[in-house]
Amino acid sequence: MNWTDRRQRFRAILSGNRCVHPGSVFDPISARIAEDLGFEIGMFAGSTASLTVLGAPDLIVLTLSEFAGQAYRINRAGNLPLMVDADHGYGNALNAKRTVEELETAGVGGLSLEDTDLPTPFGTAKPRLTSIAEGVGKMKAALAGRQDPALCIAGRTSAVQITGLEDAIARGKAYEEAGVDALFFVGVRTRAELDAISAATRLPLILGGVSGDLTDLAYLSARRVRIALQGHQPFAAAVKAIHDTLRALRDGTPPGKLTGVADAELMKRVTRDSDYGRWTKDFLGG
Template sequence: MNATARRQAFRAILAGDSCVHPASVFDAISGRIAAEIGFETAILGGSVASQAVLGAPDHIILTLTELADLVRRITRGGAPPLLVDADHGFGNALNVMRTVEELEAAGVAALTIEDTLLPRPFGPDATALLPLEEGLGKIRAALAARSDPSLVIVARTGALGVTSTEDAIARARAYAGAGADGIFVTGLSDLAQLDALRDATGLPLLVGSAKAGIGGAAVLAAHGARVALQGHHTFPAAVKAMRDTLQALRDGTAPKDLPGIADGATMKRLQREAHYDAAIRDFLGG
């Protein structure tokens, strides 16, 4: 699929009546695996991007250029329609416009812009939100910056876990009024909150984090959620596999005896060796 087709596929998810779990991906191969398995969509989390590119925690020190480069590798590799956590848009509303331009060019299907005060300001460590007017300005700027109308712009708010349900509803209503395509919420603790957000905005909801036991995909779907994250477990799983393999080699395990290694056929398929072999025959006289 080209970028527009991927964006239309993501819009179809939002317009449907089911709730899907996105695959958490971080490079070309993880994106291909997600597509091969059949995930309808994928996500690149901000924390995962920071870990993958910098080996650093999610302190908003990744640059837009670094994020866009990583996104381009993932989308070029054939990942499912990709939702990207664009954090606060890397600055003010003008920076948000640049963020949308760069990520659209990199092939994302959807991106979120959040109203958290980022990066962390000087002083005590306490999560704070932007004033509503400033957050609204960022969403309006994001919408103005896209050139492909099929690109999905999602307004993200952390108000449920920072201020109140009433504030979350007010912010979501304002973002919906500006033209956002969906509302992404974190800190969900009650299904009634989803109902209130759905009724206030009429928009599909995306759930980033929720109280344990609140319900599975079918339950969330019935309350207006169309995408629900399950966390970002693939990157730490890959880290453990790499460390275990290196430790085994360091301890003297013979390469042929290493457990958990993808076989040759799997690697050839995931790196599209047949495609490149055909190109060699066609264009290099091989």
């Protein structure tokens, strides 16, 4: 696996002049589908990781090893540059350093570390952030844990919706000074907010969950946004399809009359059946 090549392609997006939507992926098959459909990068979120690996909500009960293991399975299945949401780095700054080491080994192209105080502390009713100083310490530790200089590390904050725009900009500027490769802002809802962030910072921008006035790719590109997430609907769609198929079978629908089922050709394509057929012939004499 040429991880550096993927990371260089990821960096090319950040250093380019246009904004792309990543394909939200959660396992090897979904990553192959995203690659086949032409997505430039994949996005593996902590929330979908918790759903996929544990069947649990996004409450930071997933472990680093579980997350890195699934990221590796996704990466080895194809050639799609993968960005991952490393949440808070699974602990303090030393844990964040270890997180980068593990995810780099798993082959990710880029990762984001956030300054939300996670997991939710006892007695906390609303999300809260760590101090800027602690956030800077985590960013520096993450950068120190990087061995391949092509790996992209983004500083992420949800301050816009928790403490306000001014604090979000202060955090972004602090993480820039710490040396991260990009800034990831969650909770930006208006063009005025994005205009202010873009004017006050220098690095490529990543936005989480854009909607409304922030769906115009030309506008986002002009504001230095290079990656704009659209949510993680593919996993929810998969859950719906599985639920409806099993329900139909349970209710007596014959397998041959099920709807919405992948045909044999699609299944062969996403499982790389032709590759395995060739390898069987070459290596087993079959």
